[in-house]
Amino acid sequence: MHLLMDARALQKHIDGISRYSLGVINALSGLEPGWKLSAIVNPEAAPHVEGLSVEQVISSTARFHRGENRELVPLIESSGADCYLNFSMAGPLSSIPTILSVHDLMVLNVPGYFGSSFFRNLLARFLFRRRIKRSIDHASAVSVLSEASLCDLRKTFPGAEMKAFVAGAGQDLFSGNQKESSERKDYLLYVGNARAYKNITRLIVAYARLKAINPRFPEMKMVVRRDRAFKDFMRDVLDCSARKSISVLSHVTDDELRKLYRSCTGLVIPSLKEGFGLPALEAMAAGCPVVASAGTALEELVGEAGILVNPESVEDIMRGMAMLTSKPELRRDLARKALERARNYSWEKTASVIVDRIGAITS
Numbered sequence: 001m002h003l004l005m006d007a008r009a010l011q012k013h014i015d016g017i018s019r020y021s022l023g024v025i026n027a028l029s030g031l032e033p034g035w036k037l038s039a040i041v042n043p044e045a046a047p048h049v050e051g052l053s054v055e056q057v058i059s060s061t062a063r064f065h066r067g068e069n070r071e072l073v074p075l076i077e078s079s080g081a082d083c084y085l086n087f088s089m090a091g092p093l094s095s096i097p098t099i100l101s102v103h104d105l106m107v108l109n110v111p112g113y114f115g116s117s118f119f120r121n122l123l124a125r126f127l128f129r130r131r132i133k134r135s136i137d138h139a140s141a142v143s144v145l146s147e148a149s150l151c152d153l154r155k156t157f158p159g160a161e162m163k164a165f166v167a168g169a170g171q172d173l174f175s176g177n178q179k180e181s182s183e184r185k186d187y188l189l190y191v192g193n194a195r196a197y198k199n200i201t202r203l204i205v206a207y208a209r210l211k212a213i214n215p216r217f218p219e220m221k222m223v224v225r226r227d228r229a230f231k232d233f234m235r236d237v238l239d240c241s242a243r244k245s246i247s248v249l250s251h252v253t254d255d256e257l258r259k260l261y262r263s264c265t266g267l268v269i270p271s272l273k274e275g276f277g278l279p280a281l282e283a284m285a286a287g288c289p290v291v292a293s294a295g296t297a298l299e300e301l302v303g304e305a306g307i308l309v310n311p312e313s314v315e316d317i318m319r320g321m322a323m324l325t326s327k328p329e330l331r332r333d334l335a336r337k338a339l340e341r342a343r344n345y346s347w348e349k350t351a352s353v354i355v356d357r358i359g360a361i362t363s
Contacts, residue, residue, distance in 0.1 A: 004081035010045040027351035029053035100139040104275025112196040145276035148297035170347035174285040189264035191279040194233035206317040211242035261286035284338035291320040305337035
């Protein structure tokens, strides 16, 4: 079997889709050592796959570029691959059996995803809907990360769920035999980007109110990627009455991120939508209690191992953070449950599900 993977979603600075791509590639190489694995990567991200058992195919063609199909289909067709695994939610339409990864559909379903401009959002949603639908219709199978994402797929593109399967995801920051940390300190943690679906504005308002009620309320550290939403996020932080108690970090190393997960009081992730919620899984694998959004993929992931809140209610987000910080016994119970639940997820399990589907579409 020759599997060609489109890993152009892999970024120079690692984000969620980058971790997914690397996790699956690495797990596939261990699960199927007899397979030939090739990966299309952009030049800046190529160092991330060095050392992995995968042949690099360098391409500067950007994802979602107008000429993407014209430029990449000949490369894919001439590769000799038996199957094409695309880690993005849209892409080239080759004749090779294709598995398309749809991590989420927030670009279509979350207002303001592309910023504050109404017309920019309208145009971007129109273009992405057309690209995604075309790619889904063409694909032999569609991989999603959660039942919540499968539900979104069904609602947005009726009938697409017939070729879809839930592959899940894993994490590689912590081993499966991780124990509860005894080094917890008095601060809350947020990890993610600053786009609208992450609901950071409500999180900051909720935190500021708790700090106003109780000046001794724990500090908050926020690991936020510098992207197009970062400037507006920093404006919210600087306008916040509790700004002196909020620390903003960007581009932390994996070692630094591990220390943050292991030492914080708990992770707060009140997203309006999520395709999976990798920071929540990483936190759980570190034995870190989590405050997460009910009614999203986070509820599916966290279950009884976290405090679930209504992400549209500032008051309910306040309630979750107050419970987490004020009840040591609850934190210990959640930490134990989080470690147990995190062991149900791994890149090996995800890769195994993908291997099974590859066999089904190429046999």
